[in-house]
Amino acid sequence: MIQLKHVSKKFGRHLAVADLSLEVPSGEIYGLLGHNGAGKSTAIGMMLGQVWPTGGEVRICGFEVTSRRREALEKVGAIFESPAFYDYLSGRRNLQILSSYTASTPSARIQEVIEWVGLGARADSKVRTYSHGMRARLALAQALLPKPALLILDEPSDGLDPEGIHEMRQTILRLQREMGLTILLSSHLLTEVEQLCTRIAVLNQGRKVFEGALAETRRQEKWVRLRVGDFALAVRALREQGLIADHRDGSLVCPAPGIGADQIVNFLVRQGISLFEIAPEQETLEGFYLRLMDRQHEVA
Amino acid sequence: MFYNHLRGELWKLFGKKRTYIGFGTFLLAQNAMLLLFHFTHWQEGMERNLAGNGYPAQDYVSALTVALIMLIPQIVMLMPLYIALVGGDLVAKEAEDGTLRMILCRPISRFQLLTAKWVAGMIFAAVLVLVLGATALGFARCWFPWKGMFVFAPGMVFNALSASEGLKLYLCSHLFLTINASVILGIAFMFSCFNMKPAAATILALSFLFVNVVMEGIPFFENYRQWLLTHYFQVWLLVYSQPTPWERLGESLCVLLAFSLTSFLIGTAAFQARDIKS
Numbered sequence: 001m002i003q004l005k006h007v008s009k010k011f012g013r014h015l016a017v018a019d020l021s022l023e024v025p026s027g028e029i030y031g032l033l034g035h036n037g038a039g040k041s042t043a044i045g046m047m048l049g050q051v052w053p054t055g056g057e058v059r060i061c062g063f064e065v066t067s068r069r070r071e072a073l074e075k076v077g078a079i080f081e082s083p084a085f086y087d088y089l090s091g092r093r094n095l096q097i098l099s100s101y102t103a104s105t106p107s108a109r110i111q112e113v114i115e116w117v118g119l120g121a122r123a124d125s126k127v128r129t130y131s132h133g134m135r136a137r138l139a140l141a142q143a144l145l146p147k148p149a150l151l152i153l154d155e156p157s158d159g160l161d162p163e164g165i166h167e168m169r170q171t172i173l174r175l176q177r178e179m180g181l182t183i184l185l186s187s188h189l190l191t192e193v194e195q196l197c198t199r200i201a202v203l204n205q206g207r208k209v210f211e212g213a214l215a216e217t218r219r220q221e222k223w224v225r226l227r228v229g230d231f232a233l234a235v236r237a238l239r240e241q242g243l244i245a246d247h248r249d250g251s252l253v254c255p256a257p258g259i260g261a262d263q264i265v266n267f268l269v270r271q272g273i274s275l276f277e278i279a280p281e282q283e284t285l286e287g288f289y290l291r292l293m294d295r296q297h298e299v300a
Numbered sequence: 301m302f303y304n305h306l307r308g309e310l311w312k313l314f315g316k317k318r319t320y321i322g323f324g325t326f327l328l329a330q331n332a333m334l335l336l337f338h339f340t341h342w343q344e345g346m347e348r349n350l351a352g353n354g355y356p357a358q359d360y361v362s363a364l365t366v367a368l369i370m371l372i373p374q375i376v377m378l379m380p381l382y383i384a385l386v387g388g389d390l391v392a393k394e395a396e397d398g399t400l401r402m403i404l405c406r407p408i409s410r411f412q413l414l415t416a417k418w419v420a421g422m423i424f425a426a427v428l429v430l431v432l433g434a435t436a437l438g439f440a441r442c443w444f445p446w447k448g449m450f451v452f453a454p455g456m457v458f459n460a461l462s463a464s465e466g467l468k469l470y471l472c473s474h475l476f477l478t479i480n481a482s483v484i485l486g487i488a489f490m491f492s493c494f495n496m497k498p499a500a501a502t503i504l505a506l507s508f509l510f511v512n513v514v515m516e517g518i519p520f521f522e523n524y525r526q527w528l529l530t531h532y533f534q535v536w537l538l539v540y541s542q543p544t545p546w547e548r549l550g551e552s553l554c555v556l557l558a559f560s561l562t563s564f565l566i567g568t569a570a571f572q573a574r575d576i577k578s
Contacts, residue, residue, distance in 0.1 A: 011575070041578065048405040050576040073407040080578065084398030088316045097308040101406035101413070104304055142402070152405070 001026045001150050001182040002047060007056030009042050009206075016042045018206045020056070024184055024199075026149075029176055031197035031214075032186040033289060039206040040186045044154050047184075048078060061150065074102070077143030081155035083135055087128035091119055091138050094127060095145060102146040110145065117141045133164045140171065151175065151183045157192060165192070172196055194285040202289065204296045217288040223252045223281040224261060229274035237271055238264065252281060305412065309420035318389070319424070322382030326374060326432050330439050333370045338443055350450055355460050362447035364466040367433075367440040372453070374432065375477065375536070380509055383481050386424055387488025388502030390417050391571065396498060404576050414493065414568050421489055425481035433474045451540040459542050469540050476536040476553075483529070483556050484509065486563040493567035495574055532556050 002024035009017040017039040024030045034040050045051030046058050049065045049072070058065045063072035085094045092110065099105035114123045117137040122130065130138065136156070143151060153172070157165045169192060175181050187193050193200060194214065202210040210217075228234045231250055238244040238253065243264055246254040255264065261278055268275045283291075313319055337343055346369075347357035391414070394400040403413060449466025451459045461469065488505035492498065512530040515521045525531045535552035538545055 045575065045577055050401060050404050052573075052575060069409060070407040073405065076405065076407075078402075078405040080398070080401060082398070084402060086312055086315065086399060089311065093311060093315070097311060098402060098406070100304040100308045101403055101408040104301070146406075 001061060002030075002184060003057075003059040004043070004047070005057045005059075007043070007046060007058055008054050009039075009046060009051060010054045016206050017046070017053075020203075020206070020208055022201055022208065022211065024182060026182050027176075027180060028199055029172065029183045029185060029197045031193040031200035032184060032203065033190070033193060033200055034203035035293070037205075038203040040203055041154060042206075043203070044078075044152055044184075044186060047152060048076070049073065075146065075149040076152065077146060077148035077150070078152040079136075079139045079143050079154065079156050081158035083139035085127045085135065085138060088126060090124045091127055091130065091134075091141075092123045094138065095142055098142045099145040105145055113141045113144050116144065132159055133161070133167070136160060136164060136168065144175075149182060151181050153183060154186045155188065156185070157187065157189060165189070169196060190284075190286045190289055200285075202292055204293065209296055210292055214285070217285055218282055223248075223254055224264070225251055225277065225279045225281050226253050226264075227251060227275075227277035228268065229276075234268060234273050237273065238267065241267060243267060302412070302416065305408070305416035306419055309416045310423065313386070313390075313420050313424055319386060322378075322386070322428055323431060325382070326378060326428075327435060329374055329378060330370050330436050333373070334366070334439055334443060337366055337369065346450070346452075349452065350460075353458075355450065358447075360448045360450035360460055361444065362449060362463065362466075363437060363441040363444045364446075364449035364463065364470060365451075366444050367436040368449070368451060368470065370436045370440065371433070372537075374436075375480075379428070379432070379477075379481060380484050380506060383425055383428065383484045384488040384502045384505040384509075387421055387485035388492050388500075388505060389498045390421055390489050391492040391567075392496060392498040392501045393492075395495075395576065398578060401576055401578060410572050411568060414564075414571055418486070418489060418564055421485045422482045425485045426478045429474055429478045429481050433470070433477070437470070451537075453537045453540075456534060457537055457540045459540050461540070473536045473539045476539060476549075479553070479556050479560075480533045480536060483533075483560050483563075486560045486567075490563040490567035490570075493571040493574075529555075529559060532559075 002022065004020050004022040007017060007020045008015070020039070020043060022043075032040050032043065042051055046053050047060060047065065049069050052066065060072040061075055065072045085091075086097065089097070092114065095110050095113070096105070099110065114120055117140050119134065119137050119141065122134060127135070127138065139156075156172075157168050160168060172183060172185070173196065176183055185193065185196060197214055199213050200210070200217070201208055226234065235244065235247045235253065243256055243259050244253045245256045253264075255261070261280075265275060265278060343361065346365075347361060350357045350360055391400070394403070404410070446463055448463055449461045449470070451457050451461070484505065487508055488501055491501035491504045494501070496504075509530060512528045516525060516528050516530055521528070532552040532555045535549055535556075538548060538552075
């Protein structure tokens with residue numbers, strides 16, 4: 001659905017995006033991660049034909065964006081952080097204006113989308129009277145009007161309260177489930193990405209430093225989380241018996257080679273040490289991201 | 301499709317209060333001038349001028365004459381300001397507010413978008429000039445009778461016309477005024493297409509006009525007037541000349557239209573090359 005091949009972008013002497021290649025398959029929710037200034041918004045700008053690439057090729061829905069803009073963006077909807085509207089006009093009028101740039105849109109379709117996002121009662125009020133959450137819904141409505149196959153979301157939860165963030169997350173899942181949309185999500189909120197995305201790419205200083213399935217970031221660690229009555233006593237006993245090789249953080253143990261969790265449990269029970277929980281430690285996206293960035297800093 | 305884009309641009313343009321500031325100010329200025337003309341020595345001065353040239357003042361101090369007198373300072377001072385304000389907003393304000401980014405994620409080409417905006421701007425310029433002309437005449441008619449028209453612009457026009465001939469030329473001069481207004485709007489629009497704030501686009505357009513006016517007034521540039529844009533803006537007053545200077549009218553029209561087209565193309569080229577970022 002989205003293909004970036006060796007794309008780069010320079011603003012003066014500053015290299016904002018360097019040799020970026022990405023592929024977003026159809027039907028996926030794809031996360032784009034990176035700190036401020038990592039090149040996410042520039043990359044999205046190039047996907048939408050708003051920023052001209054210095055080099056490389058950007059294809060959306062199979063069409064080169066710079067040369068075949070109309071075909072490439074015909075089935076694309078986009079939402080940006082802090083969505084901007086004509087505040088002095090009504091929500092409905094805003095939708096009429098914005099949809100006219102794609103194709104002539106019947107009033108019934110506009111009404112349908114207004115209802116879908118839950119703005120029915122306020123559609124004819126001026127946008128300046130809308131709350132942040134209502135503006136976010138209006139942004140979603142304008143993105144859905146052209147019946148998109150691809151939705152590009154650039155920090156869609158920016159500025160929303162926890163309820164709004166939850167609602168936005170549910171809406172994204174609903175869109176993918178009900179309409180089968182391909183979604184590219186750029187976000188700072190790692191928990192949001194973790195809950196929504198199936199694949200991610202991480203950008204750092206304009207370069208892609210990771211791309212893969214979310215499951216790859218959750219690779220199981222060799223560490224085991226152990227919750228016992230007396231961790232120090234348990235560790236000493238396990239070490240004397242040669243069942244663990246290491247321990248850390250007051251709750252994690254590293255089993256010795258060839259030792260399974262069942263053997264540790266049996267031993268602790270036999271020793272009369274209270275055991276409440278034993279579980280394999282799984283790395284979070286946040287842990288993965290921070291480790292990745294640390295590695296990048298070391299390389300730099 | 302173009303009709304839909306244009307309709308959207310007109311909704312945006314005429315939907316905001318700022319667009320109407322110009323109309324309101326013109327109405328106030330017209331009434332103030334009318335009162336000044338009626339209650340000061342201004343009217344007497346004109347009557348002496350007419351009498352001195354052998355015209356009976358009572359036949360030519362009319363609604364048409366006063367409407368034109370009211371228009372001249374407004375056209376020279378107020379119109380460029382308000383037209384440049386709207387023209388400077390057309391693209392730059394949308395870029396500043398972030399709505400341009402919302403538009404440009406749609407499958408519309410930048411050229412199509414600018415064309416719709418430019419045409420909407422031209423419609424605004426025409427509406428402003430026509431409303432200005434109509435209200436000036438309307439207000440003047442409330443106070444003065446419908447008689448012959450006297451036109452006097454030092455160094456350019458001195459003419460006395462019948463009411464019907466005067467009205468015909470009054471309408472004709474508004475056609476040329478519309479062209480003047482659209483050229484001013486085109487200059488502000490051109491600057492607005494570059495990466496700058498709306499106020500900067502307005503100020504640059506006004507500065508360009510101001511430099512032209514100043515240079516035109518300096519005797520040194522007497523022989524270079526044909527290189528100054530404002531020299532061609534006089535065409536709206538020249539239509540009242542007797543005999544009609546067709547050659548000068550044709551030349552001015554061609555220069556103004558060429559200037560308008562050039563500013564649009566420069567603006568389009570600048571906008572096309574720009575990166576639109578938040």
